[in-house]
Amino acid sequence: MTSEEIKISKSLENGIEFSCQMCGDCCRGFNEGEVYLYKDDILRLAKFLNIEGEEGLKKFAEKYVKVINDSFFWKEPGATRGKTYKFKTLGFAFTGGDEHCHFLDEKNRCTVHNARPFQCRCFPFWKMMVTSRKKVIEYSKKCPGLQASLKGKGRYYDPQEIQKWANAEYEMEKKYFLKIKGKNFDILKVYPFLPKKKLKEVK
Ligand code: SF4
Ligand code: SF4
8 A cells, every 4th residue: 555545534525623622531542552652753752851862762661662563554566465564563651540641641631742642643633544434433432522523513624634644644654664674573673772571561
């Protein structure tokens, strides 16, 4: 698949209204999912938190990061068929009984808002959501902002903006996939600062 093939669902062709209601549930991975982290996210957060050098990144990874399983469909240029590759990537390690992001405060505010990861930034315009009306409805059961959106309430986003977010997400995933593929799927070669013991904690 290429980003050009990401086609937003018919239901979004006239755009959509959406405003976050700050319930914080997506900062708890909706109690089931993950908040993905890519290299640019980690470097931006480290800078925001005044974390410096490889030692600083090690400490950051120790506290805030976990390794998660991921997959990506890829077709080599010129090949007739592609396949789904499985590999490891990074996400936020959650904390507390309600498994929340370390950067969520008690009033459900993001304390790193200006440096938050791309995945937080582009919600709800994740590729899987914008290509499937079914997914929007499924996630509206977990997100009050989307519930209101289905009733036409919130800030208006036009289809070009929605498409832009979905493409950017795909490109980010692809960039990471090609990087780890080039390193024979060894995540420690992509993130040398990652403590090895984190690999043993993968579920
Ligand atoms: S679940 Fe929806 S309403 Fe709640 S914080 Fe996330 S985006 Fe906002
Ligand atoms: S970085 Fe901010 S927006 Fe993202 S999960 Fe954490 S608290 Fe939520």
